[in-house]
Amino acid sequence: MIPLEHYLYLSGMLFTLGLCGVMMRRNVILVLMSVEIMLNAANVALVAFNKHLVVAGGTPEPHGQVFVFFTIAVAAAEAAVALVIAMALFRRLDTVNVDDVANLRW
Amino acid sequence: MDIDTTQLLAVFSTEVWLGALALLLILVDLVVGRGRLTGPADMVRMVALAGLAIVLWHTFTLEPNSGATWGTLDTFAIYFKRFFVGTALVTLIVSQPYEQRLEAGRGEFPALVVFTTMGMTLLASVSDFVTLFVGLELVTVTLFMLAAWRAGLPRSIEAGMKFVIVGAIAAAFLVYGTAFVYGTTGSLEFSAVRAAVGAGSIPMALKFGLLLVIVGLSFKIGAVPFHLWIPDVYQGAPTPVTAFLSVGSKAAGVVLMMRLVFSVLGPGAAQWVTILAGLSALTLLMGNLGAISQTDLKRFLGYSGISHAGYLLLAMSVGPGILVGTHGAEARESAASAILFYLVAYLLANTVAFLVIIIVSRTDDDSHMDRINGLAQRKPFLAFALTVSMLSLAGVPPFAGFVAKFMILRAAMADPALLPFVVLALVMVVVSLYYYLCILKRMYFRDPIDEGVLEEPGPAARVLLYAGVLGSIALGVYFNPIVEAANLGAHSLFG
Numbered sequence: 001m002i003p004l005e006h007y008l009y010l011s012g013m014l015f016t017l018g019l020c021g022v023m024m025r026r027n028v029i030l031v032l033m034s035v036e037i038m039l040n041a042a043n044v045a046l047v048a049f050n051k052h053l054v055v056a057g058g059t060p061e062p063h064g065q066v067f068v069f070f071t072i073a074v075a076a077a078e079a080a081v082a083l084v085i086a087m088a089l090f091r092r093l094d095t096v097n098v099d100d101v102a103n104l105r106w
Numbered sequence: 107m108d109i110d111t112t113q114l115l116a117v118f119s120t121e122v123w124l125g126a127l128a129l130l131l132i133l134v135d136l137v138v139g140r141g142r143l144t145g146p147a148d149m150v151r152m153v154a155l156a157g158l159a160i161v162l163w164h165t166f167t168l169e170p171n172s173g174a175t176w177g178t179l180d181t182f183a184i185y186f187k188r189f190f191v192g193t194a195l196v197t198l199i200v201s202q203p204y205e206q207r208l209e210a211g212r213g214e215f216p217a218l219v220v221f222t223t224m225g226m227t228l229l230a231s232v233s234d235f236v237t238l239f240v241g242l243e244l245v246t247v248t249l250f251m252l253a254a255w256r257a258g259l260p261r262s263i264e265a266g267m268k269f270v271i272v273g274a275i276a277a278a279f280l281v282y283g284t285a286f287v288y289g290t291t292g293s294l295e296f297s298a299v300r301a302a303v304g305a306g307s308i309p310m311a312l313k314f315g316l317l318l319v320i321v322g323l324s325f326k327i328g329a330v331p332f333h334l335w336i337p338d339v340y341q342g343a344p345t346p347v348t349a350f351l352s353v354g355s356k357a358a359g360v361v362l363m364m365r366l367v368f369s370v371l372g373p374g375a376a377q378w379v380t381i382l383a384g385l386s387a388l389t390l391l392m393g394n395l396g397a398i399s400q401t402d403l404k405r406f407l408g409y410s411g412i413s414h415a416g417y418l419l420l421a422m423s424v425g426p427g428i429l430v431g432t433h434g435a436e437a438r439e440s441a442a443s444a445i446l447f448y449l450v451a452y453l454l455a456n457t458v459a460f461l462v463i464i465i466v467s468r469t470d471d472d473s474h475m476d477r478i479n480g481l482a483q484r485k486p487f488l489a490f491a492l493t494v495s496m497l498s499l500a501g502v503p504p505f506a507g508f509v510a511k512f513m514i515l516r517a518a519m520a521d522p523a524l525l526p527f528v529v530l531a532l533v534m535v536v537v538s539l540y541y542y543l544c545i546l547k548r549m550y551f552r553d554p555i556d557e558g559v560l561e562e563p564g565p566a567a568r569v570l571l572y573a574g575v576l577g578s579i580a581l582g583v584y585f586n587p588i589v590e591a592a593n594l595g596a597h598s599l600f601g
Binding site for chain 2: 018031032039046049052063064074077078082086089092102103
């Protein structure tokens with residue numbers, strides 16, 4: 001069986017990649033995709049922890065896996081709103097580049 | 107797991123009513139509205155106000171109940187449920203003069219506010235991480251929509267976009283942290299986490315998880331490290347939404363943070379004091395120094411809000427560090443009660459400030475500070491109201507803000523470990539006095555630049571203005587009723 005650590009390394013890598021993407025990407029759509037990667041990293045960790053707990057004989061209940069469904073549903077709602085706003089942004093300002101959207105400062 | 111539906115309904119009755127009300131509002135708008143702007147939107151607003159008033163009355167009939175598995179209904183939760191429903195009611199009244207200027211979407215506005223309130227009241231009685239996440243996202247996602255409400259204004263869309271990105275990152279931090287808490291404690295319930303934290307040595311992974319959760323929550327209360335969105339979103343969002351954000355959304359973060367720090371971490375919070383107090387110091391510095399050079403009223407109030415989050419964080423770090431046993435518990439309880447009082451004083455002062463901003467920013471929705479130049483000559487009462495609000499926010503006696511700051515600093519003073527932070531907070535009070543007084547200077551000693559006609563606030567908005575001013579003064583002199591309610595709420599948090 002694959003040990004827990006491997007899953008956690010994977011999820012840590014995904015989370016870091018997502019965070020880097022958020023900070024380095026300039027396209028709004030790609031920033032949103034990077035955030036989704038961060039959320040999925042959390043999901044991987046949750047499922048892996050749940051499996052580990054079941055194998056270790058801790059809790060037979062799949063709380064972690066059920067939580068993942070909540071995360072997925074909420075992330076979908078969030079993505080829907082985010083994309084609507086991105087579309088309004090494109091219609092209004094003709095750009096999806098976050099650097100061009102900086103009228104509010106200081 | 108057995109689920110007792112009756113108990114569950116008893117605990118979450120406020121949320122059920124609010125959810126039903128929000129759906130009803132959408133239906134009313136759909137049936138009566140159909141694209142027309144004036145009549146139906148007012149009708150939706152009337153239904154919303156009446157409904158919220160009934161729900162507010164309902165929250166005063168709630169009895170503490172700890173029978174359900176998925177939430178708690180202690181006096182602390184009830185205090186906050188009343189606070190949130192009251193805030194929503196205030197927001198809907200504040201938005202009335204503003205909504206007249208909207209070109210579209212007036213009918214949905216009350217429904218979204220009610221949905222947000224439902225999330226906030228849900229957060230007040232959270233007892234596990236799943237409910238926490240769902241409630242928090244219900245609040246955040248609806249606020250994304252509200253911030254980008256005026257899709258015709260580039261400013262509003264920009265605010266919405268920035269809000270969405272920062273909010274989504276904070277949510278990712280929160281879930282990732284929750285995963286580690288779950289992995290180390292084997293449960294998503296607060297009680298299990300409290301047991302694990304109280305057991306002595308805390309595993310590294312649990313610390314890491316809790317730290318990420320705290321960082322994720324700092325987004326909601328507007329504390330460092332997730333504070334940068336505040337000025338931008340406050341400035342760009344429609345003014346009533348900013349008012350809602352500044353009080354309701356911040357209080358929603360505060361209620362979670364308090365449960366986590368005071369109740370879940372409990373006496374085990376000793377190791378977190380340094381982090382919390384450090385965050386509080388950074389937040390105070392960022393907020394106060396940022397506010398000095400502002401030229402936009404809403405942005406200015408954003409920075410002022412960041413600094414207020416700093417005081418609240420300071421109160422949260424009272425107790426477990428050096429003070430132990432009953433003495434520590436006492437100090438923590440008075441700190442928690444100070445936070446509860448602080449939020450009420452902040453709600454009163456902020457409501458008045460945003461109402462005045464809505465009136466002076468007129469139809470072009472420009473909240474530049476020049477707009478209030480010479481306000482005392484044009485509208486003496488508005489100038490007086492804003493004066494009371496600014497002095498209360500600054501913490502000048504005899505206003506409510508003074509009592510609030512005094513309570514927080516006195517609670518923090520009881521803890522010798524926090525002495526340097528209390529000194530910093532006092533210095534920051536003086537700094538804040540400077541920029542709040544600058545607003546008064548503009549109103550009383552400068553000549554008006556803006557020549558436009560200021561519309562009169564409607565009857566409801568006028569009543570709210572009077573209530574805010576009188577409340578800020580009254581709570582500064584006769585604060586016992588609210589302090590007693592706050593003590594009661596704070597006490598149940600430690601029970």
